[in-house]
Amino acid sequence: MKITRVDTHILGTPWRDLTYVQVHTDEGLTGVGETRMLGHTAALRGYLAEAVPRHVTGNDPFDIEALVQRMKYGDYGRAGEIVMSGIACVEMACWDIVGKALGQPVWRLMGGQVRDRIKAYANGWYTVERTPEEFARVARTVVERGYRALKFDPFGPGQWELEPAERRHCVDLAAAVREAVGREVEILIEMHGRFTPAEAIRIAGMLDDADVEPTWLEEPVPPANLAALRQVKAHTRIPIATGERIHDRGEFSELFADGSVDVIQPDIGHLGGLSETRKLAATAETHYTLIAPHNVGGPVLTAANLHLAACTPNFKIQEHFNDFADEHVKNVAPGCPAVVDGYFALPTAPGLGVELDLDFVAAHPVTGAFFDLYRDGWEKRDAAVRTRSDLP
DSSP states (O other): OOEEEEEEEEEEOSSOEEEEEEEEETTSOEEEEEEEESSOHHHHHHHHHHHIIIIITTSOTTOHHHHHHHHHHTTOSOOOHHHHHHHHHHHHHHHHHHHHHHTSBHHHHTTOOSOSEEEEEEOSOOOSOSSHHHHHHHHHHHHHTTOSEEEEOOSTTOOBOOOHHHHHHHHHHHHHHHHHHOSSSEEEEEOTTOBOHHHHHHHHHHHHHTTOOOSEEEOOSOTTOHHHHHHHHHTOSSOEEEOTTOOSGGGGHHHHHHTOOSEEOOOTTTTTSHHHHHHHHHHHHHTTOEEOOOOOOOHHHHHHHHHHHHTOTTBOOEEEOTTTSSGGGGGGSTTOOOEETTEEEOOOSSBTSOOOOHHHHHTSOOOOOEEOTTSTTGGGSSTTEEOGGGOO
16 A cells, blocks of 8 residues: 555634645555644645655555655655654654555554543633633533533733732632632633743732632643743642644653653644654553543544554543534544543554544635734634734
8 A cells, every 4th residue: 555645625614724734545445634723824834745656656655664764864854843743744644544444443553442431621611701600601611511620811911020900810710710610620721821920929829828729730830941841840739731733752751851740741643643743652651650641623633632642551631622622623534533521532444443524624614813812812712813914
């Protein structure tokens, strides 16, 4: 079996463009992969236009390890977010082909199941006014839908340091959510790399004082300076999660070595795909560290995450947006299990278990969305978007 061509399709939403890659073979099998770029979708397509004829077409889709090695190292330059995302899309699609060819779901081919269901947490649900009453109200709707965990960023457009009144307001939002959902529901606090170490530590202390009891603090400081993350880790008892903006598994080694992180959050769509993420998870396991993959994608990327979770012993919980933000995108690739009573079932169909609907893609063209996390109102997602024509 040989790869004959690779097609790229973009699905637009108000705040994100989702990239789908179809890998075609001479035996008629087609696989699909997905990633979500923030502001670099055209760059990703440009990379694939160069890389596919050089590294992909004419090769056997079963030879996934060799494919990743060629794409990651064959151009010599150091692979970053765009290259690793391109690798991920193609690699994911190859796993889909392999599973279809063998009549097995991908998780069976990656070691078999270690769990029979996959816990999910909801994101994208807090598209409301930033008041304790509104956050509490919509948090209750998440729990009513069956979720036993939810994540949110209560910090508005904050960056570096908050004013005292705003700091108290953010903590009040978190406390209102805790009161609304009770003690048996996990609350995950997203910081989006906003703060200085001192500010992150101060907020962590206030969350403790308010008895919010977060499962983790996510990306409390910008991701480039690991010494800053160590400082936060040393001054809070709340577990630390990070990793969505690390694009090479080797770069996690320092986090493991100094114990700066309790939960790693690689994005399969940015880390080079399923195999690279599974290798990272195995390394994390040797450091007694859990993995909770970042996932802002649609049903293809979600399905890939479920296959990884099914066969990964140190998996913790899976992020899911599409029950609350742009729920219609689930129709772009039917077949991904739904969240029922807070859990995904394991996929059972061959490959990834989803099929891309090109008519649906065509009906939702590229928006050129630009998502600015430092803009007031970003959490509403529709209102926090600028198109390319709006950019300076």
